[in-house]
Amino acid sequence: MTSPSLGRAAEQGLSLQQQRARAAFWFLAPMLAALFCVAAWPLLRTIYFSLTNTSLDDLYGGHFVWFYNYFHTQTLASGTVQYRGALVDPSWWNAVYNTVRFSVVSVIFETIFGMAVALMLNANFKGRGIVRAAILVPWAIPTIVSAKMWAWMLNDQYGIINDIMLNLHLIDQKIAWASSPGTAMISVLMVDIWKTTPFMALLILAGLQTVPQDIYEAAKIDGVHPVKVFWKITLPLIRPALMVAVIFRMLDALRIFDLVYVLTPNSTATKTMSVISRENMIDFAKFAYGATQSTMLFAILAIFVSLYIWLGKVNLTGEGNR
Amino acid sequence: MTAEQVFWKIAFYLFVVLVVVVSVFPFYYALVTSFATGSALFEIHYWPVSFNLSNYINAFSRSFPRSILNSLFIATTTVVFALFLAVTASYALARVRFRGRGLLLMTILGVSMFPQIAVLAGLYELVRFLGLYNSPFAMILSYTIFTLPFTVWVLTTFMRELPIEIEEAAIVDGASPWVIITQVFLPLLWPALVTTGLLAFIGAWNEFLFALTFTISEDQRTTPVAIALLSGASVQEIPWGPIMAASVVVTVPIVVLVLIFQRKIVAGLTAGGVKG
Numbered sequence: 001m002t003s004p005s006l007g008r009a010a011e012q013g014l015s016l017q018q019q020r021a022r023a024a025f026w027f028l029a030p031m032l033a034a035l036f037c038v039a040a041w042p043l044l045r046t047i048y049f050s051l052t053n054t055s056l057d058d059l060y061g062g063h064f065v066w067f068y069n070y071f072h073t074q075t076l077a078s079g080t081v082q083y084r085g086a087l088v089d090p091s092w093w094n095a096v097y098n099t100v101r102f103s104v105v106s107v108i109f110e111t112i113f114g115m116a117v118a119l120m121l122n123a124n125f126k127g128r129g130i131v132r133a134a135i136l137v138p139w140a141i142p143t144i145v146s147a148k149m150w151a152w153m154l155n156d157q158y159g160i161i162n163d164i165m166l167n168l169h170l171i172d173q174k175i176a177w178a179s180s181p182g183t184a185m186i187s188v189l190m191v192d193i194w195k196t197t198p199f200m201a202l203l204i205l206a207g208l209q210t211v212p213q214d215i216y217e218a219a220k221i222d223g224v225h226p227v228k229v230f231w232k233i234t235l236p237l238i239r240p241a242l243m244v245a246v247i248f249r250m251l252d253a254l255r256i257f258d259l260v261y262v263l264t265p266n267s268t269a270t271k272t273m274s275v276i277s278r279e280n281m282i283d284f285a286k287f288a289y290g291a292t293q294s295t296m297l298f299a300i301l302a303i304f305v306s307l308y309i310w311l312g313k314v315n316l317t318g319e320g321n322r
Numbered sequence: 323m324t325a326e327q328v329f330w331k332i333a334f335y336l337f338v339v340l341v342v343v344v345s346v347f348p349f350y351y352a353l354v355t356s357f358a359t360g361s362a363l364f365e366i367h368y369w370p371v372s373f374n375l376s377n378y379i380n381a382f383s384r385s386f387p388r389s390i391l392n393s394l395f396i397a398t399t400t401v402v403f404a405l406f407l408a409v410t411a412s413y414a415l416a417r418v419r420f421r422g423r424g425l426l427l428m429t430i431l432g433v434s435m436f437p438q439i440a441v442l443a444g445l446y447e448l449v450r451f452l453g454l455y456n457s458p459f460a461m462i463l464s465y466t467i468f469t470l471p472f473t474v475w476v477l478t479t480f481m482r483e484l485p486i487e488i489e490e491a492a493i494v495d496g497a498s499p500w501v502i503i504t505q506v507f508l509p510l511l512w513p514a515l516v517t518t519g520l521l522a523f524i525g526a527w528n529e530f531l532f533a534l535t536f537t538i539s540e541d542q543r544t545t546p547v548a549i550a551l552l553s554g555a556s557v558q559e560i561p562w563g564p565i566m567a568a569s570v571v572v573t574v575p576i577v578v579l580v581l582i583f584q585r586k587i588v589a590g591l592t593a594g595g596v597k598g
Contacts, residue, residue: 016493019498020418023414023500024413024418024420024499025414027414028410028415030410030411031410031474032411035430035433035471038441038445038463038467039441042441042443042444042445042447043440043441045447045448046440046442049444049447050443059447059450116337117341120338120341123334125335125338130342131338132584132588134345135341135342135345137580138345138348139580140573140579141576141577142527143546144528144547144549144550145546145572145573147550148565148569149348149352149569152352152566158562160351160366163366194344194345198345199591203591206588251437254437255438257439257531261534261550262530262550273439274437274531277442278442278535281442282535287443290443291443294437297437298437298440301437305432
């Protein structure tokens with residue numbers, strides 16, 4: 001081995017690396033251009049629209065009004081000063097409250113049920129394949145279809161849920177689940193938990209399967225109680241997978257639109273941030289005001305994700321492993 | 323077996339049965355309802371009592387077949403477009419070291435978890451500007467926001483798993499990155515492409531917000547919008563029979579696909595999700 005040949009190899013290696021980096025740029029460029037057009041640009045335009053007074057009928061007729069849509073004061077003829085804008089709009093804060101309540105409750109239940117189903121699927125028993133296929137069904141059904149199916153099952157007059165509950169003496173009269181304000185949120189939660197628990201279970205199951213079997217065997221030999229095994233071994237080991245699953249679900253829950261829109265139309269008890277933004281933007285033709293609310297939704301989500309990743313030290317990209 | 327073990331075994335299987343029944347029952351009940359007509363529709367039956375296709379005929383006499391074609395066209399085009407862009411991009415992200423790769427991956431993941439409402443106003447303007455309003459291309463354009471990052475993300479995790487030796491051998495033989503992707507990796511990636519494509523297809527098939535906002539006439543609707551807006555002769559009268567028939571029609575193909583590709587779908591769903 002002489003030094004010149006080594007030197008040439010190194011030189012070639014460098015140019016190869018450069019060649020690959022250049023190729024990588026051209027491979028990424030079309031995707032980045034596409035994402036810019038459908039994500040970055042529309043997002044910037046939405047934020048811009050939130051600072052204008054654009055209406056739906058005349059998208060280019062708006063003027064720049066700074067933060068008027070977010071907050072402004074109005075002096076009435078009587079001299080009293082009123083605060084206006086999305087930041088002091090009670091219906092917006094009602095939507096924020098609904099969304100947060102929905103997200104927190106649904107994610108907690110989905111995590112608990114998902115964990116139970118995942119632990120079940122992780123056990124060895126006859127017919128496991130069939131069970132796994134069965135729990136994929138709720139996940140595969142389109143959200144709109146599940147909303148309609150459940151709307152029918154929760155129907156106050158002809159719904160099967162009322163019939164079952166009456167027969168079991170859980171309730172003593174028929175309940176208008178989706179339409180009465182007291183139970184509308186419960187209906188939405190029920191459908192969402194039914195639909196999304198399988199997804200949670202599969203993510204947790206994948207985490208469970210990375211736990212080496214011999215740890216369990218060692219614990220068994222030492223006579224550790226199964227409940228203690230779960231809290232002291234299983235849970236700490238799948239914590240990273242669980243953290244990722246929870247944030248995916250949480251983000252999905254915070255932007256919920258379709259289920260609420262179809263199952264409980266126009267109910268103030270369930271109206272979420274996404275529903276109220278679209279309603280203002282399209283149905284009420286207050287384009288700029290809807291854009292303001294969607295910008296605020298985006299800001300809330302961005303703050304939430306940053307805090308979660310920062311506080312939970314979640315590694316989402318898997319880059320650290322290599 | 324002790325009495326306690328027997329008890330736990332029975333409890334376990336009861337739980338299994340409960341999970342299966344709860345999972346499948348709503349779909350089963352929709353199926354039962356879809357075959358019932360007249361007064362039978364408004365009586366509660368736990369078992370199928372009639373086999374009447376009139377709800378299906380009713381659903382198909384509307385513009386529902388057109389909605390199915392719209393959905394098929396939109397979902398297929400979106401997925402093919404996304405996969406086409408994602409294959410080369412994920413090669414670069416999985417195989418080439420360059421500065422800012424982690425940041426780029428985070429951005430792509432961020433976009434895939436975007437609240438779609440945040441881009442609705444901007445996309446509405448773009449769709450209007452390009453003259454795509456009330457046409458399938460409005461959906462094809464807008465669905466890229468979730469199909470593309472998703473396919474890139476999943477294919478990147480799949481591509482990382484491919485052995486480095488194959489690529490090194492190809493480099494030694496003088497293959498360019500383009501040749502490596504098309505001749506070496508693509509044949510190995512077919513299973514991953516099918517899985518990713520299927521998951522993206524399901525996402526596009528089920529999408530509601532954009533399809534609701536960017537269409538106005540009945541013949542341009544996608545199936546979720548058509549089902550959500552299916553109405554009766556009067557406002558109060560909800561046509562539950564045809565709605566359930568249409569629901570069964572759009573759900574059966576998806577459920578069959580999911581059951582066939584069960585294992586692959588589970589792998590695709592969890593890829594990237596559990597790397598933590």
